[in-house]
Amino acid sequence: MRLALWTPGAGRPEVAALASALRREAALVVVEAAPRQRPEVDLDLYHLADEARHGFVYRALRERPGLVWLESPSLHALVHSETAGRGDRAGYLREARRAHGPAGAFVAGQVLRGAGGALGSLLTLTDRVLESALALVSESAALAGELEAPLVVVPPLTAASAGATAAVVAELARRVAPQLPEAARRLRESRERDATPLGRALDELRPFARELGLRRLPTGVEPLLGGLFDAPRRP
Numbered sequence: 001m002r003l004a005l006w007t008p009g010a011g012r013p014e015v016a017a018l019a020s021a022l023r024r025e026a027a028l029v030v031v032e033a034a035p036r037q038r039p040e041v042d043l044d045l046y047h048l049a050d051e052a053r054h055g056f057v058y059r060a061l062r063e064r065p066g067l068v069w070l071e072s073p074s075l076h077a078l079v080h081s082e083t084a085g086r087g088d089r090a091g092y093l094r095e096a097r098r099a100h101g102p103a104g105a106f107v108a109g110q111v112l113r114g115a116g117g118a119l120g121s122l123l124t125l126t127d128r129v130l131e132s133a134l135a136l137v138s139e140s141a142a143l144a145g146e147l148e149a150p151l152v153v154v155p156p157l158t159a160a161s162a163g164a165t166a167a168v169v170a171e172l173a174r175r176v177a178p179q180l181p182e183a184a185r186r187l188r189e190s191r192e193r194d195a196t197p198l199g200r201a202l203d204e205l206r207p208f209a210r211e212l213g214l215r216r217l218p219t220g221v222e223p224l225l226g227g228l229f230d231a232p233r234r235p
Contacts, residue, residue, distance in 0.1 A: 002041040003022065003045060004044045005019055017158075022045075022166045043173050044060065048129060049070075062128055064184055103122075132187055139153065154168060205221060
């Protein structure tokens with residue numbers, strides 16, 4: 001199997017140890033910065049933490065699903081840097097509202113005004129990552145209730161634990177790689193729908209579905225809303 005490890009932390013001893021162990025399991029390419037062209041591999045492993053330098057990894061995951069190694073249960077600082085940090089204040093507000101409803105939009109507004117303080121910690125903003133993850137490797141089980149894909153909880157990565165983590169990643173890769181074409185198709189359709197009025201309407205409903213204990217919107221909601229948007233206008 002050909003595997004790409006997307007990480008800005010290849011120089012960290014524990015990440016280097018993981019890469020070395022993964023090379024015993026697969027043909028590995030390490031991507032340390034935004035490439036001009038994506039490597040041709042069977043599957044991508046995206047290393048994400050709540051730091052701006054992981055932005056190129058976040059963008060790559062939103063383009064193509066894959067395995068996710070998630071170091072942080074919250075990605076607020078990362079998403080903020082990818083939206084408001086790039087001048088897209090409206091995009092930051094949309095992401096907060098999409099993930100957390102009106103309360104999220106309020107907190108995001110306070111952050112943009114410079115009055116957020118500790119409130120920003122309430123915005124986890126992991127939705128986009130969970131929607132693109134074929135499987136998740138994390139040190140925390142906090143996101144288990146929000147994830148439909150497999151979640152494997154691992155101990156904190158060290159040089160000593162890298163071999164065991166690499167074995168977990170390789171096993172997950174073999175299990176989920178056949179799902180990539182269908183997952184990529186769904187992600188592409190989702191991104192196209194996000195730019196439409198229907199997509200915005202669905203975004204408004206997602207946080208309320210979670211409040212009811214649902215991992216995603218019921219299947220009947222999208223056709224219902226789609227029918228409303230397609231209804232002919234009265235003269």
